[in-house]
Amino acid sequence: MNWIYPITIVLYSISLIGYFVDFLQHNRKVNIMAFWLLSIVWVLQTVFFVIRAIELDRVPLLTPFEGLFFYAWLVVTLSLAINWSFRVDFLVLFTNVIGFSMMAFSLFTPDGDVPESLSALLASELLIIHISFIILSYAAFTFSFACQIMYVIQHQMLKRKVWGKRLLRFGALSKLDSFSFIAVMIAWPFLLIGLILGFIWAHSQLTYVPFFDSKVISSLFVLGIYAVFIYQRVVKLSRGYNMSLLGIAGFLVLLINYFLSGQYSSFHMWY
Known part of the structure; x- marks a missing residue:
């Protein structure tokens, strides 16, 4: 599972760069590439979330890292829905600036599990x-x-x-x-x-x-x-x-x- 997260970050950053290039140059091909990369990011995020839930035997929402990751996953999910439902080209870009920021912040937040003394209380x-x-x-x-x-x-x-x-x-x-x-x-x-x-x-x-x-x-x-x-x-x-x-x-x-x-x-x- 360790390889999924860094690959997700890299693909997410490339997708965001693609949307930014489209913002500057109105390049439809780059826009489509960025969309499919974002779709792959969503798949990888979902796989990471499910695997972590299975490994920890709980819903992974209790630590700062998990909260930020879930936030970013929701933003990507929302972005894909926006892309399919609304014809506002730049909305996906502006939304995912926040989503990617959440993923980036999660790299610097505690990744450990909840301490045993709190696990029963938090579960x-x-x-x-x-x-x-x-x-x-x-x-x-x-x-x-x-x-x-x-x-x-x-x-x-x-x-x-x-x-x-x-x-x-x-x-x-x-x-x-x-x-x-x-x-x-x-x-x-x-x-x-x-x-x-x-x-x-x-x-x-x-x-x-x-x-x-x-x-x-x-x-x-x-x-x-x-x-x-x-x-x-x-x-x-x-x-x-x-x-x-x-x-x-x-x-x-x-x-x-x-x-x-x-x-x-x-x-x-x-x-």
């Missing part, structure tokens, strides 16, 4: 569902973030009157705005339910809910930012550039929550 179906829902929400927020970044770039290009084929390949602003909103509407309930399940698990296993844990506080902050986003969109009927900036800010806070808040959390020290 809970409710905990697995909690983690799965949280990472699913992160993947959907990633898709929304990619749409919002593309919206902002295209908005600036239009403002500066930068015309050309590249501008057309970003897709309509209205489409990017709708995609980002739909993704947030999918992600937000997953995050909310994931947090609730985490509270239930903590109460049942630890007899208390760690409301003042740094990871919990920052997760609630992320939930609040995107709640404001949904409120502005649904109630205030806000659209466009400023909403994209709000969504981007929300995702940046989400990344801080994912990578930094756990460093100061005793409760989430293994994830």
Whole structure:
């Protein structure tokens, strides 16, 4: 199994380079090559995930390495679905910049198994569902973030009157705005339910809910930012550039929550 992971990283990087070349030169052949390489990456990721699950005799979601890997797998899965379902050429590129970053970060995170003293506590179906829902929400927020970044770039290009084929390949602003909103509407309930399940698990296993844990506080902050986003969109009927900036800010806070808040959390020290 050791050879699968480095090959996956290499093929993923080549695929991303291919999409970037297509972004610069509008090269359809390179785009197709990048897509098939990304498909191979997905297959290798899936094989790696299944083999690891069999070897460890559990769902591999409990360590930082496994969380990042599952995140990247979801992004690649989402990217392939995007490629088949939507005609927005650059969306796969922008989405996979995040996905590849997750894979790259996973190289520097602990790859060991959960310590024996924690294994019984962590081996809970409710905990697995909690983690799965949280990472699913992160993947959907990633898709929304990619749409919002593309919206902002295209908005600036239009403002500066930068015309050309590249501008057309970003897709309509209205489409990017709708995609980002739909993704947030999918992600937000997953995050909310994931947090609730985490509270239930903590109460049942630890007899208390760690409301003042740094990871919990920052997760609630992320939930609040995107709640404001949904409120502005649904109630205030806000659209466009400023909403994209709000969504981007929300995702940046989400990344801080994912990578930094756990460093100061005793409760989430293994994830």
